[in-house]
Amino acid sequence: MNQPILFLQGVSKEFKTKERTFAALKNVSLSVEKGEYLAITGKSGSGKSTLLNMITGIDHPTNGKVLVDGVTIGELSESKLAKWRGQHIGIVFQFFQLIPTLTISENILLAMEFVNVIPAAERRNRVTELLTQVGIAEQANKMPSALSGGEQQRAAIARALANNPEIIVADEPTGNLDSKTADSINDIFSTLAQSGKTVIVVTHEKNTALKYQRIVNLKDGEIELPTL
Amino acid sequence: MNMKLKKTFSDLLISPKRTLLVVFALVLGIWGVGTVFVSNFILTNDLNANYQSTIPTQLILHSDQFEKLDMKQFNNRPEVEMAELRDFSLQRIEIYPNEWIPLWLFGVDNFEDMKIARIFPETGKKIPDAGTMLMERDCKHVTSIDTGDSPRVRIGSKMTELKVSGICFDPAQAPATQDAFIYAYTDKKSYSQITGLPSNQRMIVRLNNVHSADDVKRVSDVLVKDLNAQGITISSVEIPKFNEHPHQWQLNTLLFLIGTIGLLAFIMGAVLVSQLMRSVMASQVRQIGILKAIGGSQFQIFQIYIAMLLLMGLVAGIIAVPLSVLSGNAFSQFVAYKLNFNILTTSIPASVYAILIAASLLLPVVLSVGILLKGTAISVKEALSDYGISQNTSAGEYKTMKKLPVSNTFMLAARNSVRNSGRLAVTILAMALGVAIFSTGFNVRQSLYNLLSNVKNEMRYDVQVVLSKQVSREEALRPFKSLDNMKLIQLWNGGRGEIQSKLLSTNKGAGIVALPGNTELLKMKFVKGSWIAASSEIEIVMNQQGWDIYKQPAIGSELMLTIENKNIKTRLVGVTEQFEKAKVYMDIDKYDAIFNPNHLANSIMFVAKTNDYESVMTLKKNIESSIETTDFQVLYVMSQAERVKIIYDHLNIILMTIVFLSFLVLVVSAIGMASATGINIMERTREIGVMRAIGATPKKIYSLFVMEGTITSVLSIALGLILSVPLSKLAAIFFGNLMLGKEAELQYAFSPLGFAITVVVTILFGWLASRIPAKTAIKVPTHKALSYE
Structure with missing residues (x-):
C-alpha cells in the first residue's frame, strides 16, 4: 500500500439559510492513497460536490480538517491556496469551464503561467505533449467554442495536468457528454491513474463507477459503504 | 505573449x-x-x-500743477518705481452715422519711451503723426473705422475729425466690445490741440514695495502730503485694482x-x-x-x-x-x-x-x-x-406593492429596480446630480436674466444724455423742448457706469447719483432697507458694491462720506442689487445744498411717450441732432436698450458656457444611466431567457426594461430638482460674489423654461438610456439567454 496523499478527518459542512441549517457533510473521514483511482458516487444532494470542494479547498469544512500531501489546506490563505491548488490538484469541471477568449493551448499556458513551476521555455512543448496525450493536438490553436463537448473536456483535462499535479479531481466530467465520448474521457482518467496520478472522480453513473479502483458512496452527507 | x-x-x-x-x-x-x-x-x-506686460499703473494722481514738479526728482523718490504724465479725457466718437460712443483719449508724454501703461503697435503707424491718433484694436469689433479713416469726434461742444494713423493693442483695458468704449492715444501736444485741455494734468505711478491696494493707499497718502507741501495740490487720487486686469472677474468666473x-x-x-x-x-x-x-x-x-x-x-x-x-x-x-x-x-x-x-x-x-x-x-x-443578481424584495414589500393600483409590469419593474439597491442608488444619484446641474444652469441663467430685467425695470427712462461739464437746468432743458415723442425730462447729477463715477464720486471711489428723491425713473430692487424718504437728514442708498466698499454698514447707521474734499454726515437707509459700479444715491436737493449751489446738472434723462425700440432710437437720434446745435460737452447719449445690451454682452459669455457645460454633464449622467441599465440587463440574461421560455413576449420584456428605466428617470428627476434648489442658491451667491462684488448676491430664480426642458430632456435621455439596452436584450435568442453564464 502507498502512503495516503489525501486525508479527511471528521469533516462536516453545514449551510445556513434564514429558515434552516442544512448539513451537507456529516463527520466524513476518508483516506486516499497516492495513485488511487477513486470514484465518489451518490444521488443528487448527497454531498458529492461538497466533498470535492473540501478536497480542492474550494470550500472549507465547518468542522474537521483536510490534509493533502501533509498540508492542512484550511490553514492556507486564499492566494497561497490558489497557487498550491494549481500545483498540486488539477480540476476538471462538468461544463469544461475553459476560458472562452483564449485558444486551447493558451488556456493551458495560462494555468502554467499562474503557478510558474514549469520553466517558461518548456511550456509550449509541454502543451503539445499534453494535448497529444488527450488526443487533440491538432486543436491547439482553436478557440473552445470551435470544439465539440468531448474535445473541450479533453482540453480541460490537459489544462488540469498543466502543472503536473499529483491529484486530478473531476466533478461529473462526463455528465454533459454522450456515452461514447464519456467512455473515451474515462479512458483518459484510467490511463492517468495507471501512470501514478491520484484520480478522484465524482459521478452519479453507477456503471461508470464500476471501473474505479474504489468507490465512496455518499448518502445524506455520510459515507455509506467504502468498497475496495 | x-x-x-x-x-x-x-x-x-x-x-x-x-x-x-x-x-x-x-x-x-x-x-x-x-x-x-x-x-x-x-x-x-x-x-x-x-x-x-503693460507695466500697469498702480496709482493715478490728478493736479493742474504738475508743471511745477521735477519729474526726474520725483522718479528718484524711494517709494516711486517710476512715474510719467499721461493725460486722459472722455470724448465721443461717431462709430456709424449718428451713432456715438465714448472715446477714451489718452495724451502720451513720449511714445518712444512709455515706461508705464504701455501700449503695443499692431498696424499702421507705431507713433501717431501729429494731430492723429492710434486706436485700440478691440474697437474693430464695434466699428468699421480703420487706419486712414477720419471719424468725427466730439470734443466737448465742438466737432472735429480725427485721423486714425494706426492700430495698437492695450491689454490693460477692459474690452471695448463689452463696454462700448473706444480707446485712443495721441501725443501730448496733439492731445491739447485736439481737446483744448491743458496737458500734464494726470500722473501715472508705479511704486516700490507695494503688495496690495492698501499699501498703495498708504504710500499715496505720503506722496500727496509731500506734493501738497511742495505747492502741488492733488485734486484727486485713483487707485486701480491692484495688479488685476479690469475683467479678471469674468475670467475668474x-x-x-x-x-x-x-x-x-x-x-x-x-x-x-x-x-x-x-x-x-x-x-x-x-x-x-x-x-x-x-x-x-x-x-x-x-x-x-x-x-x-x-x-x-x-x-x-x-x-x-x-x-x-x-x-x-x-x-x-x-x-x-x-x-x-x-x-x-x-x-x-x-x-x-x-x-x-x-x-x-x-x-x-x-x-x-x-x-x-x-x-x-x-x-x-x-x-x-x-448566476447573476438576486431578488432582495421581501415578502412584506411585495404585499405592500400588490395593494397599489399599478400594472403588473410596473410592479415587476419596481421590484426589479430595487434588486441591486446600491447600484440603483448610484445611478439615481449620478443622474440626479446631472439633472440638478442642468437645472441649476437654467436657474442661474434665469437669475442673470432677472438681473437684466431688473436693470430694465429699475431705469424707467429711455435715453440718457451725460455731460462731462455740468450746465444750468435751463440750459440743459432748452435744446430738447420741442422734441417729438418726449413725455418727460428729468435732471440728475451722476448716473450709471464707470464714466460717471469718474466724474462724481466719494473719496473711496463710489459714484454719486444725485436725483429727485421722489423720482419715478429709478425703481431699484432692494436687498436691505428701502428708498430715501423726505427727512431732515441726508439719507443715502447704496448698491451692494458701494456697501461693500464701506464695509457693509448696518441699515440706519450713520456714515461719513467725503465728496470733493468735504465730509458729510449721511444715514444709510437701503442697499440695492445692481449690475453696476459702486454707487451712492442721494436726494438732489440735499446734494445741491452742499456741493452744487448753482443747481447745475450733468445727466438729462428722457422718457419717451412711445417706447418701442424704433421710437426710442428715433428719439435718441433726434436728441443727438439737438445736441449738435449746443455747446454741451457730451460724454455719451445712450438708450436703455443699448445699456441693457452692454450688460448682456458682459454676461453672455457666462450664460452660454453655463448652459452648454451643464448640458454636457446631463449627457454624461444619461450615459451612466444607460450603462447601469445595460449592466442590469446583462446580469439578467438568463432570467430573460427563462421569461421568454415561459411565454414573455419580446415586447413585454422590452416594456419591462423601459419601465425600469422610467422609474429610475422619474426618481432621478425628482431628486435632481430638489437638489437643484440649494445648488442654484449656492451658485447664485457664488456668481453674485464674482460679478457683483464680495457679499453681493445674485437672487435665486426658478426658471420655468429650464424646468420644462430639464424634465423633457431627462425623460428623453432616460427613455433612450433604457430603450437601447432593452432593444439589445430582446434580440438575444432564448436558447442563448438560457445558456448565458
Whole structure:
C-alpha cells in the first residue's frame, strides 16, 4: 500500500439559510492513497460536490480538517491556496469551464503561467505533449467554442495536468457528454491513474463507477459503504 | 505573449460596445478635466502676462500743477518705481452715422519711451503723426473705422475729425466690445490741440514695495502730503485694482465655471467607468472562479483587470489628451478674443502632457480599484455558483406593492429596480446630480436674466444724455423742448457706469447719483432697507458694491462720506442689487445744498411717450441732432436698450458656457444611466431567457426594461430638482460674489423654461438610456439567454 496523499478527518459542512441549517457533510473521514483511482458516487444532494470542494479547498469544512500531501489546506490563505491548488490538484469541471477568449493551448499556458513551476521555455512543448496525450493536438490553436463537448473536456483535462499535479479531481466530467465520448474521457482518467496520478472522480453513473479502483458512496452527507 | 495579457486583450474584445463605452466615459472624464487643466494653465498665465506686460499703473494722481514738479526728482523718490504724465479725457466718437460712443483719449508724454501703461503697435503707424491718433484694436469689433479713416469726434461742444494713423493693442483695458468704449492715444501736444485741455494734468505711478491696494493707499497718502507741501495740490487720487486686469472677474468666473463643470464631468465619467467595470467584473465572476481553481491568485487575476483598465486608459488618453489640448487652446482663444488679450503660450509644457497621460492611466485604476479588489476577492465556490443578481424584495414589500393600483409590469419593474439597491442608488444619484446641474444652469441663467430685467425695470427712462461739464437746468432743458415723442425730462447729477463715477464720486471711489428723491425713473430692487424718504437728514442708498466698499454698514447707521474734499454726515437707509459700479444715491436737493449751489446738472434723462425700440432710437437720434446745435460737452447719449445690451454682452459669455457645460454633464449622467441599465440587463440574461421560455413576449420584456428605466428617470428627476434648489442658491451667491462684488448676491430664480426642458430632456435621455439596452436584450435568442453564464 502507498502512503495516503489525501486525508479527511471528521469533516462536516453545514449551510445556513434564514429558515434552516442544512448539513451537507456529516463527520466524513476518508483516506486516499497516492495513485488511487477513486470514484465518489451518490444521488443528487448527497454531498458529492461538497466533498470535492473540501478536497480542492474550494470550500472549507465547518468542522474537521483536510490534509493533502501533509498540508492542512484550511490553514492556507486564499492566494497561497490558489497557487498550491494549481500545483498540486488539477480540476476538471462538468461544463469544461475553459476560458472562452483564449485558444486551447493558451488556456493551458495560462494555468502554467499562474503557478510558474514549469520553466517558461518548456511550456509550449509541454502543451503539445499534453494535448497529444488527450488526443487533440491538432486543436491547439482553436478557440473552445470551435470544439465539440468531448474535445473541450479533453482540453480541460490537459489544462488540469498543466502543472503536473499529483491529484486530478473531476466533478461529473462526463455528465454533459454522450456515452461514447464519456467512455473515451474515462479512458483518459484510467490511463492517468495507471501512470501514478491520484484520480478522484465524482459521478452519479453507477456503471461508470464500476471501473474505479474504489468507490465512496455518499448518502445524506455520510459515507455509506467504502468498497475496495 | 504573456497569457494574462492575452486574456486582457481578448476580454476587451468580448463586448466591443462595452469596451468602447468605458473608453468613451474615460475620454469624457479626461477630456473635461484636461480641457480645464490646459485652458486654466493658458488663461491664468496669459491674461496676467498680457496685463503685466503693460507695466500697469498702480496709482493715478490728478493736479493742474504738475508743471511745477521735477519729474526726474520725483522718479528718484524711494517709494516711486517710476512715474510719467499721461493725460486722459472722455470724448465721443461717431462709430456709424449718428451713432456715438465714448472715446477714451489718452495724451502720451513720449511714445518712444512709455515706461508705464504701455501700449503695443499692431498696424499702421507705431507713433501717431501729429494731430492723429492710434486706436485700440478691440474697437474693430464695434466699428468699421480703420487706419486712414477720419471719424468725427466730439470734443466737448465742438466737432472735429480725427485721423486714425494706426492700430495698437492695450491689454490693460477692459474690452471695448463689452463696454462700448473706444480707446485712443495721441501725443501730448496733439492731445491739447485736439481737446483744448491743458496737458500734464494726470500722473501715472508705479511704486516700490507695494503688495496690495492698501499699501498703495498708504504710500499715496505720503506722496500727496509731500506734493501738497511742495505747492502741488492733488485734486484727486485713483487707485486701480491692484495688479488685476479690469475683467479678471469674468475670467475668474469662467475658470471657476469650467473648473466646476469639468470636475463634475469627471465625477460623472468616474461613476460611469466604475459602473462599467462593475459590469465587466459581474460578467467575469465565473471566469474568476475558474482562474482561481486552476491556480491563479487574487493578485494575478487582479493584474489581468488592471491591465485591462490601463489599456483602456491608454486608448482614452491617446484620444483625450490631444482633444484636451485642442479644446483647451480653443477655449483659451475664445476667452482671449472676448477679453481682448493675446495667447502667449506657444506650447504646452511636457509636464502638462505628463499629468494628463498619468491621469489617463491612473484615473480608471483609481476609480475601479475597489471594484476590482472586491471582484477578484470572490471565492471559487461563490464564483462558480454565481448566476447573476438576486431578488432582495421581501415578502412584506411585495404585499405592500400588490395593494397599489399599478400594472403588473410596473410592479415587476419596481421590484426589479430595487434588486441591486446600491447600484440603483448610484445611478439615481449620478443622474440626479446631472439633472440638478442642468437645472441649476437654467436657474442661474434665469437669475442673470432677472438681473437684466431688473436693470430694465429699475431705469424707467429711455435715453440718457451725460455731460462731462455740468450746465444750468435751463440750459440743459432748452435744446430738447420741442422734441417729438418726449413725455418727460428729468435732471440728475451722476448716473450709471464707470464714466460717471469718474466724474462724481466719494473719496473711496463710489459714484454719486444725485436725483429727485421722489423720482419715478429709478425703481431699484432692494436687498436691505428701502428708498430715501423726505427727512431732515441726508439719507443715502447704496448698491451692494458701494456697501461693500464701506464695509457693509448696518441699515440706519450713520456714515461719513467725503465728496470733493468735504465730509458729510449721511444715514444709510437701503442697499440695492445692481449690475453696476459702486454707487451712492442721494436726494438732489440735499446734494445741491452742499456741493452744487448753482443747481447745475450733468445727466438729462428722457422718457419717451412711445417706447418701442424704433421710437426710442428715433428719439435718441433726434436728441443727438439737438445736441449738435449746443455747446454741451457730451460724454455719451445712450438708450436703455443699448445699456441693457452692454450688460448682456458682459454676461453672455457666462450664460452660454453655463448652459452648454451643464448640458454636457446631463449627457454624461444619461450615459451612466444607460450603462447601469445595460449592466442590469446583462446580469439578467438568463432570467430573460427563462421569461421568454415561459411565454414573455419580446415586447413585454422590452416594456419591462423601459419601465425600469422610467422609474429610475422619474426618481432621478425628482431628486435632481430638489437638489437643484440649494445648488442654484449656492451658485447664485457664488456668481453674485464674482460679478457683483464680495457679499453681493445674485437672487435665486426658478426658471420655468429650464424646468420644462430639464424634465423633457431627462425623460428623453432616460427613455433612450433604457430603450437601447432593452432593444439589445430582446434580440438575444432564448436558447442563448438560457445558456448565458
